[in-house]
Amino acid sequence: MHQTSSRLLRMTDDERPFTRDFKDLFSTLIVSLLPLGSHRVRLTKVDYTFLSEDAINNLGSLKFSQSNRMPDPKDPSRIVTTTTTTTFSMAKDMARTICQRFVDARFIESADGKLQPIYNMKGSVWQLTAKGVAILDRFCGRNGIQQKQVSELVSLHCCSLVILEREQHSDKILSDRGTVEVIFRRFVGAETRNVKANLAVADSDSLHDYEDGLTGVKMAAERRVNGKVYKDTFTGKATSDWLVDCCTIVDRREAIEIASLFVEFELIDTVVQDRSFMLGNPGCHLFQPTKYSVYQISQRGKDVINGTSSRGRPSESEAGTGSQRNGVVRDSNTQRLEKILNDPALRLLFRENLREMHCEENLSFYKDVNDFVQGCKQAIRQAESTPSSQAMDIIKETMAQAYGIYNAFLAPGSPCELNIDHQLRNNLATRMTKAVGQETGMVETLQEVTSLFENAQNAVFKLMASDSVPKFLRNAKYEQQLQNFNLDGVPGRGGVERSLSRSNRK
Missing domain, CATH: 1.10.10.10 (Winged helix-like DNA-binding domain superfamily/Winged helix DNA-binding domain)
Known part of the structure; x- marks a missing residue:
């Protein structure tokens, strides 16, 4: 069973690709070039390299598929495979322009060890930078891609990037x-x-x-x-x-x-x-x-x-009263997590800590569902108020996004599988399996899927509040920086409760 969608590469107001699409395009290109070979640069062979023309040719027709195999919840003897396919295609001039942007973003560099600011149409030899390897590694981890060369590159180039968050609709960096x-x-x-x-x-x-x-x-x-x-x-x-x-x-x-x-x-x-x-x-x-x-x-x-400076004005995201969550008992760690999630600077530190604890997928899922729900509700409103083929195309694209989130975080055996309730996982599997290939009633299906995603999001919120927040607050690495935030103003900060539950991810 196959779910497919296509759309133009989203561009910002200042005419650059949206960052997430741009990073996915880069990673998909590199995966298509694997295994990277050895090329002679002057008198030396350089490993893990590729030629200008190879990248340009591959960008002409690039396809990435994400698949998940699982038993049919109604008939365990039957295996259901869901596949989400993303396709990129472009002319050679556009492909060279995109590769130039990869150079400008410091994803790739000349293999001769010298600064080469211009991406030529052919003849030049290129290699991934440490930043490019980090982008590729995150993409492969999220999509369950296991390639020996990716592991080798990560072992050679270990880079701890500062992951900056962006506004969903403008792609501008959050810069409070x-x-x-x-x-x-x-x-x-x-x-x-x-x-x-x-x-x-x-x-x-x-x-x-x-x-x-x-x-x-x-x-x-x-x-x-x-x-x-x-x-x-x-x-x-x-x-x-x-x-x-x-x-x-x-x-x-x-x-x-x-x-x-x-x-x-x-x-x-x-x-x-x-x-x-x-x-x-x-x-x-x-x-x-x-x-x-x-x-x-x-x-x-x-x-x-x-750590002797008082913090400046609160960010716009932080200025609100905090998110109100259904079905979540509000205790001190719950309130702290709400404050963290509503503050871009705290989220940045919290994400870094989660990455060290090998459970960054919890925050990634939480944020992805937030963005998905906003876009989904907007797409449904448009489809219901002004039905058209264009509105239904947006609904189909939104459904493809739902499969992307499901296959990454929620499907049994998914690459970033979350620690959620067994019954909730079964309900999700049943609903997502039923939805594959469904052309009628897609709006109703999306509404049901959104509700299940929000249930999973609540479960992940509880886990982060009870397990991840106390560990974050106890981490000496962040103690000085956290003094600049008013987490002391949340009840119970003096004696951080011990974790009530533990993630099974190591």
Whole structure:
């Protein structure tokens, strides 16, 4: 049984692909190129590489299928296979443009170890960056793709990316003050500052300075500017390089936006402006991403790093009273989790902690269902108010999204299988199996599926509240950062309850 859908690559207002689609397209391309071969670069063979023309040819007709085999709930002797297929196709010129965007996003780089900013139509040899490997690894984990080469690449390039959340409809990065401060802490170094005694080394264009994602931006121990010596300075180019390499930023413009917020929120001070760049780019008066602009950590930035700065204004997401959940008893950990889920900066830290505990899928599912339910309700309203073939196409696309979530998180044996109640899992399997290939009554089917997804979401919420939140609050790694959030204002913070239940995922 097969569920298929097709749609155009979604584009943002500033004419770039939506980040999730863009990352999926990149990962699907790399999977299609596996196994990556060895290619000669000058006098040396480089493993895990591909040619420009191979990627362009594959992008011309790219298909990705996600399948799940399970017993029919009504007849266990019968096996039902559900397959969701996504297809990409494009002309060669568009394929080269997309590959250029992969270069700009630092997913791939030239295999000769030198900076090559232009993706040629043919002849060049390319390899994945540590960031590209991390994107690919997350995609394969979510979709149950097991490839020996992916494991080998991960073992060679272990990168801890800062996973930035985005607005669902605009794809803009959530950039409230709290989130920017979390990024800034990683920017200066997860453990210690990356200070170089040699100015030339600090300002070099090395491609592999930030491969682990934990190393801070390169700083010069001393830099003389207009006769005055400044300590621990860094260039605008080093700043934008770090943001693109170590975060899920996919466009240099986004790096400039985040770096400008570093300046606006008084986390860094300007030592030297690049006035010639400012003349050609009037919008870049706060921050210039060039090697001629120089910055240093401000006093407030040092206070944020040391945990002595009070937190700025709350984010828009946090300003509300918190989500009200049906069927969930409100205790102190429930209230803490609601606060975490309503605050982008806390979510970022919480996700990082869940990843370390190997249960990030709980938060990913929770967020995916939130986005799905919003889109689903909008699609149903449109189909009921103005029935048309276009409205039904959106309903079919939404149903395909439901299968994507089901096959990733809820189907028996799924790659990110969640720890939910057996009866709820059976109800989901029955409903999803019945829905395959169903052309009539799809709106009613979607309403039933949405209700079951929300039940599963409530179960995951309870598990995170009882198990993950206490562990997060006890983790010494986040103790200093959590002092900037009002989690103490939630009843019971002084003595965190011990976990009431434990996930069976190790």
